[in-house]
Amino acid sequence: MSVRPSILLSSVVGFGLLAGMAHAEDITIATVNNGDMIIMQKLSKQWEQQTGNKIKWVVLEENVLREKLTTDIATKSGQFDIMTIGGYEAPIWGKSGWLRQMDDLGDDYDYGDLLDPIKAGLTVNGKLYAVPFYTESSFTLYRKDLFDAAGIKMPDQPTYDQIKDYAAKLTDKAKSQYGLCLRGKPGWGENMAFLGTMVNTYGGRWFDMDWKPQLTTEPWKKAVTDYVDLMKKYGPPGVTSNGFNENQTLFASGKCAMWIDATSAAGRVYDPKQSKVADKVAFTRSPVAVTPAGSSWSWSWNLAIPATTKKAETAKSFVKWATSKDYVKLVGQTEGWVSIPPGTRKSTYALAEYQKAAPFADTVLKAIMSADPSKPTKDPVPYTGVQFVAIPEFQGIGTFVGQQISAALAGQKSVDAALEASQKQVTRDMTRAHYIK
Incomplete structure (x- = not known):
């Protein structure tokens, strides 16, 4: 499917992002070198055009990313404005006060569309500390x-x-x-x-x-x-x-x-x-x-904003853009529907284009929804988490x-x-x- 860039831009503008162009900022995002994040990096140029902001990307292998982010967040060195973190880190770091709350991305973000068990895993004491970019079993x-x-x-x-x-x-x-x-x-x-x-x-x-x-x-x-x-x-x-x-x-x-x-x-x-x-x-x-x-x-890769950032509003603007319903559609239109980030939103699995392109969609959704971090083993354990x-x-x-x-x-x-x-x-x-x- 061929779609003109002007159409793609208009499909993801509906966030009031253009208002930020008068106060353009440079932000630094650390992420893992997985395929879905490489697509995010590629498409982020559209967000930069819409807002006037610029992104410096730090893309690392998984083990290296974890080590670097853990050191940065624990020492409060503040190198990053947005971090890609897992379902393991999000509640622990949120509880420690190391992450900004993510409950204020706006009514149009449609938090109710996020898959319930994934959202619950990123929530501590009723407060959301990261939003899912993609989820897997x-x-x-x-x-x-x-x-x-x-x-x-x-x-x-x-x-x-x-x-x-x-x-x-x-x-x-x-x-x-x-x-x-x-x-x-x-x-x-x-x-x-x-x-x-x-x-x-x-x-x-x-x-x-x-x-x-x-x-x-x-x-x-x-x-x-x-x-x-x-x-x-x-x-x-x-x-x-x-x-x-x-x-x-x-x-x-x-x-x-x-x-x-x-x-x-x-x-x-x-x-x-x-x-x-x-x-x-x-x-x-x-x-x-x-x-x-x-x-x-049961695993999710999520976008989170460290408490140390001095560019929280710009960071939130990007996080909202990259985890929205419209971003999912943008990936489908530009990269192919089989490539859209899975396991985060109910609406993704209602897309006719995705159902047609991805014969695995229902199986993946069932696997994600059936994994139970609260009962991960045959014998009782004092912890949560499957793997x-x-x-x-x-x-x-x-x-x-x-x-x-x-x-x-x-x-x-x-x-x-x-x-x-x-x-x-x-x-x-x-x-x-x-x-x-």
């Missing part, structure tokens, strides 16, 4: 052509035993065809995002009700052993360097028979402009083992454990040694933080 993407050729039928929700079987049958390393691609890059939001769900469905948990770490229990050992075994036998080379973006490239270039990861990938692997296998992709739910509880994650634990200490804890498991994946230590080291370190951290009495 996790699911299983697979190559239907390879499955058909092998005579395999993917069930509606596979088990991990079935995933092992399929991966063995579909691996052909001589053709650079790997049965399964999974995150191996260490980080609480990289390999531990996937592994958190795998441990959950194997019946494990991070902590018991007394906050004692459970990292050497049988479910953890079984889940991590299976993960390491799967990747060594059926995964691509260099797996310890592969995060979300790297696996997306592998899958889109035809190297992976299966990939278990974020639902937000669907728009890109189904896009023939970005994917060599766009017409060969199918999807199903995340695999399960002992329990379905916590088998697929993370919603406490400030988890960023350090999750990253340390991710590094240990990455070392096991690289063959530098055994799974048992990695989990024993993790158990000792996490116990020490939780004791120092006075969770363990």
Whole structure:
């Protein structure tokens, strides 16, 4: 669909933004180098034209972004006017007074259109501290052509035993065809995002009700052993360097028979402009083992304004523009309807153009709405969060454990040694933080 720039500009002006041109400002936005944010950066030139403001972009790899933003927000150095943060950070930083409230973007913003569980996850004591840019759960993407050729039928929700079987049958390393691609890059939001769900469905948990770490229990050992075994036998080379973006490239270039990861990938692997296998992709739910509880994650990438900014009104203007209904339509009109940011607004899923272009839309929405951070595990836990634990200490804890498991994946230590080291370190951290009495 071809749309004239003048029409596109008029479609997103309805925010009273032009009034700010007399007081133009430069703002700095830090964001992650994911595809949806790259589109936001590209289209932001229209907001700059409308308002006269200018944006300096700081676009970073996920682990680097988290480290930089955490340091900046905690030290109040004020380098950024807008931050892209996750559903983990938003309530913790909001509660700490590090973020500005986001309840005042105007009646025309239509807060009621935001998906309720996502909005609730960004709210503390009735106050909203970030607004969602896109939201995801996790699911299983697979190559239907390879499955058909092998005579395999993917069930509606596979088990991990079935995933092992399929991966063995579909691996052909001589053709650079790997049965399964999974995150191996260490980080609480990289390999531990996937592994958190795998441990959950194997019946494990991070902590018991007394906050004692459970990292050497049988479910953890079984889940991590299976993960390491799967990747060594059926995964691509260099797996310890592969995060979300790297696996997306592998899958889109035809190297992976299966990939278990974020639902937000669907728009890109189904896009023939970005994917060599766009017409060969199918999807199903995340695999399960002992329990379905916590088998697929719940995550949102959000725009937030740090309390340190001196350009709050300009920052709010951009945030409102980039998370609006009209922005969603703008992406559809310029980048293709399959590429619009998913999982934030009810109205997105009512768009006929999106329903037609995105066969995965309903499945993704159901996955997002069904993930329950308040009941993430088979056994009771004192925390919320599916693939993370919603406490400030988890960023350090999750990253340390991710590094240990990455070392096991690289063959530098055994799974048992990695989990024993993790158990000792996490116990020490939780004791120092006075969770363990």
